[in-house]
Amino acid sequence: MRVLPDVSGIDRCFDYLVPDELGDQVRVGTVVRISLHGRRVGGWVVADHVAPPPGVRLLALAKVTGWGPPPDLVELSAWAAWRWAGRRAALLGAATHERAVPTLAPSGAPPPVAGGPLDGLAAEVAHRIGREPVCVVRLPPASDPYAVVQAVCRRGPTLVLAPGVRQAAHLGLRLRRAGATVAVLPRDWPRARAGGAHVVGSRAAAWAPVDPLSGVVVLDEHDESYQEERAPTWHARDVALERARRAGVPCVLVSAVPTLEALAAGVLLTASRAEERAGWPVVDVVDRSQDDPVRGGLLSERLGPLLRGERRVVCVLNRTGRSRLSACDRCGRVARCETCQAAVVHTADGSLACLRCATRRPLVCDHCGSTVLRNLRAGVTRVREELEALARRPVVEVTAATAGTSLPDAGVYVGTEAVLHQVDRADVVVFLDLDQELLAPRYRAAEQALGLLARAARLLGGRDRGARGGGEPGRLVLQTRLPNHEVVQAALHADPARVAAAEHERRSLLRFPPAAALASVSGAAAGDYVAALGRPLGVEVLGPDDGHWLVRATDHRTLCDTLAATPRPAGRLRVEVDPLRI
């Protein structure tokens, strides 16, 4: 047996003998313990009937721990280790239950899923998945994707991915109520391994066993939580696509705002224009291009009546703290750090702090000594105070720091994008400074901004939302100096294709994914590694920028072959293939 040890720092296999009494328990994927260099470590069987290298005396496996991934996922882990330039053990770890699984309960095989006739887009999906390997279903934010899931599940055991554990659990419940056998990952891993069940889960479930795999659905395909943040930075959507391709089964990518990666992978199916419009809220564009940039502030006149009513309002501002940029009211100079010249932020305790080098100083202009500083870029904490004055009712601040705590009930919330995860419904969502998203110095900024708008749209429901909210449609208010930006126009016209078209052109021109393949290389050993890459045809190296290099290649094959062919120098090194935030 060939075994890959689960030890960071060892990314190679060793051969062992299988004792006769364990023979029937050991197959490709089995989790075992082995003696390696005098110590006992865990590992996976990755091949059997191997010819060991000549001249080595084989040891016997020390123990069989239990069930691991099936052979197809063991093979997929080798592909993913290449694709994301990482250790194979990290991927096999994702494909394995966290606790030992010594035995499996026998699987029954009851009817996979019940349900009535499908209509509209779901019927179209049911029809097309027979002939298209990959379908991209653009479902407006307020639409329920359940019928699409159902359409795929009818074919047999299906892998369904949702961006969060909550959504996955909810979906599992609905499928069960419809009479299906469902394993909700990670809890029901042993049941999934036994086979005959649909499997639902979040990112890691891309590695869940499904037997026999009959189809794959990825919900909210654009959601960035599908990418693992630690290296190897594998993406559940791409793992799902490859799994489906290898198994020869359909893969359905669902999103209100499909990524260019998804659109490049399959055929696009959309609802009718009328249906798509109905699934987006009413959008109010507050054009601030004529407002004074310094004195205008973040709260336009349009907000007053919305805030003072009875409606539940969520305001989004992706800046924490009180002020991210201040200028002296007397001499007009921007407040900067005297040590490193970065802009200083105004902290809650009333001092100025540099986020780059941690220097602090009192609230004084370092040029003219004035103590009056004007707030040019208010953060959430400051805006909460201003909103409360304007709304004349309590305003609750929500940031990533308040996640997991129960939010106080209030009529108005203000927060970073975390507020869109923590509040589950709203009558009005206001993006106080959408330009910050539109102009963010990241190549995916437009897609990411539209993703935020889609998430906000889901809190609001469609423009035809029924009984709840007193019949008034939800409103999405966008404060911007760029009213003609394609992201604003896409939301306004419920037409995400406007962003896709503009982005496709831009990324082709600038050679950003999916028009090229990228990897970000950082860490103390990054320089040595990048030097060792050489300059193969079709590969270029950019940087370093702040200790990060970018490796760009014409396609993933070229990029990943080059990365795989380069030995890793000693020292810290992070290779991030397909970085989302650059």
Added chain:
DNA sequence: CGGACAAGCTGA
């Protein structure tokens, strides 16, 4: 990763 072993440094 972590044990083994070798080479380098310190103090008597």
Added chain:
DNA sequence: CAGCTTGTCCGG
């Protein structure tokens, strides 16, 4: 030169 640290190598 013992006793310790630091570095490099390698595992079936």
